[in-house]
Amino acid sequence: MPHPENPAPTPLARFTALFLPLLLYCALIFWLSSAPRHVPGPSFAFKDKILHFMAFGMVGILAFRATRLLPIASRTKRCALAVFYATCLGIADEVHQFFVPGRHADPMDILADALGALFWTVLYIQIRKHPSFRHPLL
8 A cells, every 4th residue: 555645657647658668769769769870989890780779678678567567467478578579669669760761770779779678678678687776757
């Protein structure tokens, strides 16, 4: 039972806290992939794949958090759904980039997206098992 000074979040507050970050982050990815230029900064081997691995790792984590709004109790199923979502978004991103002047689609980016989503989501789940990371909105 929630403490009277710290009431349980309303359904709208839960939706906003768990789903809105995912929606905004996906919009950011779409906006960034609409640019005809590549990411500025130093160039190094596999830079693009590392950026995909990191960016879609965040998609996986945010999607996993958003699955708390669904009637799925199993963390494994929620993780699989989050990784599936991130991979589908990665495919959509590559299709989108195919039509952006100066960009190209790369199937290896989709692999980096899926692996990043899987790695970072599983790591997030493991970290959340620690008692100090049990806030209801994390």
